[in-house]
Amino acid sequence: xxxxxxxxxxxxxxxxxxxxxxxxxxxxxxxxxxxxxxxxxxxxxxxxxxxxxxxxxxxxxxxxxxxxxxxxxxxxxxxxxxxxxxxxxxxxxxxxxxxxxxxxxxxxxxxxxxxxxxxxxxxxxxxxxxxxxxxxxxxxxxxxxxxxxxxxxxxxxxxxxxxxxxxxxxxxxxxxxxxxxxxxxxxxxxxxxxxxxxxxxxxxxxxxxx
Amino acid sequence: xxxxxxxxxxxxxxxxxxxxxxxxxxxxxxxxxxxxxxxxxxxxxxxxxxxxxxxxxxxxxxxxxxxxxxxxxxxxxxxxxxxxxxxxxxxxxxxxxxxxxxxxxxxxxxxxxxxxxxxxxxxxxxxxxxxxxxxxxxxxxxxxxxxxxxxxxxxxxxxxxxxxxxxxxxxxxxxxxxxxxxxxxxxxxxxxxxxxxxxxxxxxxxxxxx
DNA sequence: ACAAGGAATGAATAATGATTCACTTTTATG
DNA sequence: CATAAAAGTGAATCATTATTCATTCCTTGT
Numbered sequence: 001x002x003x004x005x006x007x008x009x010x011x012x013x014x015x016x017x018x019x020x021x022x023x024x025x026x027x028x029x030x031x032x033x034x035x036x037x038x039x040x041x042x043x044x045x046x047x048x049x050x051x052x053x054x055x056x057x058x059x060x061x062x063x064x065x066x067x068x069x070x071x072x073x074x075x076x077x078x079x080x081x082x083x084x085x086x087x088x089x090x091x092x093x094x095x096x097x098x099x100x101x102x103x104x105x106x107x108x109x110x111x112x113x114x115x116x117x118x119x120x121x122x123x124x125x126x127x128x129x130x131x132x133x134x135x136x137x138x139x140x141x142x143x144x145x146x147x148x149x150x151x152x153x154x155x156x157x158x159x160x161x162x163x164x165x166x167x168x169x170x171x172x173x174x175x176x177x178x179x180x181x182x183x184x185x186x187x188x189x190x191x192x193x194x195x196x197x198x199x200x201x202x203x204x205x206x207x208x209x210x
Numbered sequence: 211x212x213x214x215x216x217x218x219x220x221x222x223x224x225x226x227x228x229x230x231x232x233x234x235x236x237x238x239x240x241x242x243x244x245x246x247x248x249x250x251x252x253x254x255x256x257x258x259x260x261x262x263x264x265x266x267x268x269x270x271x272x273x274x275x276x277x278x279x280x281x282x283x284x285x286x287x288x289x290x291x292x293x294x295x296x297x298x299x300x301x302x303x304x305x306x307x308x309x310x311x312x313x314x315x316x317x318x319x320x321x322x323x324x325x326x327x328x329x330x331x332x333x334x335x336x337x338x339x340x341x342x343x344x345x346x347x348x349x350x351x352x353x354x355x356x357x358x359x360x361x362x363x364x365x366x367x368x369x370x371x372x373x374x375x376x377x378x379x380x381x382x383x384x385x386x387x388x389x390x391x392x393x394x395x396x397x398x399x400x401x402x403x404x405x406x407x408x409x410x411x412x413x414x415x416x417x418x419x420x
Numbered sequence: 421a422c423a424a425g426g427a428a429t430g431a432a433t434a435a436t437g438a439t440t441c442a443c444t445t446t447t448a449t450g
Numbered sequence: 451c452a453t454a455a456a457a458g459t460g461a462a463t464c465a466t467t468a469t470t471c472a473t474t475c476c477t478t479g480t
Contacts, residue, residue: 054457206413
């Protein structure tokens with residue numbers, strides 16, 4: 001015998017793998033999944049195309065993981081908002097705002113995660129991700145019902161509606177309409193938009209106007 | 211001179227064109243846009259592949275039109291619900307139910323229109339289509355505000371939220387999960403689901419529980 | 421019947437990108 | 451250093467489909 005995988009090597013491999021993931025994520029942030037080809041990822045990571053296949057069995061595998069990672073971050077943030085102090089309603093409002101704010105800050109990323117057409121395997125991740133959001137909201141809603149600050153309702157359904165309303169409202173503003181990296185057009189109404197979403201959603205939950 | 215396009219020919223051409231559209235739609239209804247290749251459309255329409263290009267400049271053109279047609283039908287239905295007699299609220303409820311019912315009746319079609327990943331040109335049609343729905347709802351909401359049965363609100367935002375909540379709630383049930391043409395699993399909760407959506411949406415609009 | 425356009429055909433081509441694989445380089449061990 | 455085992459390489463291959471175009475087939479008007 002002559003070669004055994006050593007700790008150092010294991011580490012180096014892990015680093016390369018991570019670099020691939022990072023570069024893939026970068027590309028998605030810059031131009032969505034559509035513009036993130038395997039060869040581009042390789043170039044960005046300064047490795048050969050073939051090397052990527054030593055770390056991932058297929059492109060979809062790689063990008064599913066990219067999606068998962070990006071997503072986890074976002075879900076965590078919303079989860080944190082929901083875990084803070086305050087009434088359930090306040091926390092839900094905070095979470096909705098958090099979601100919207102983060103999306104509007106990284107429009108391309110948000111669009112890629114929320115609405116860009118993607119391969120089946122990645123789309124599957126998207127469903128999971130939306131469900132993860134919904135489940136966070138769902139739990140908060142249940143809490144609210146227990147505390148009595150939310151009326152009895154189907155928590156699953158309500159949380160799904162929340163996610164949908166949020167996503168749909170953001171798709172318009174986020175959509176990378178051909179050749180306009182125009183900052184000015186949206187900036188001003190962002191606040192109004194978010195307020196409108198929050199109002200609708202909270203009313204949908206509470207059945208109570210302001 | 212010897213050949214001039216005659217009425218008969220014009221008609222025949224129109225028929226072929228229509229047949230292409232019909233067959234393309236059929237294919238989408240059966241397997242979504244993904245399974246609707248140009249060659250398949252040709253085969254189904256019993257013409258040569260090349261013939262399709264005498265009627266449409268490109269695949270995306272064809273399918274954009276398919277999308278538009280399918281969509282128009284749906285939007286019209288919802289529009290009709292909103293135009294019937296009754297209070298604004300009743301009509302909005304009717305429209306929401308109409309939308310959901312039609313979607314659940316033709317799951318593949320609905321999924322293709324609402325959530326399937328599609329080419330950019332078709333995606334553009336999707337945005338238009340969602341906007342068309344939103345505009346119908348928007349108008350009803352304005353009416354409601356004028357009549358005083360809806361509190362003041364941003365009609366655009368509210369209508370967008372409606373569409374989003376509806377779409378998101380349906381995506382789960384509609385998603386063609388690999389290899390399950392299972393009827394039983396959803397059938398029973400359909401009614402519950404729709405009721406939940408309607409409740410959330412109407413509350414979101416009115417700020418009033420039942 | 422015939423000539424002059426169009427219309428239709430479908431095999432060949434193009435385009436895009438993922439994936440492979442024969443070969444080179446690197447790493448670990450006796 | 452020699453050798454075994456991986457890891458890395460990237461040009462070539464494969465796969466999938468849209469699109470083209472040289473050719474054939476049909477209409478139409480004389």
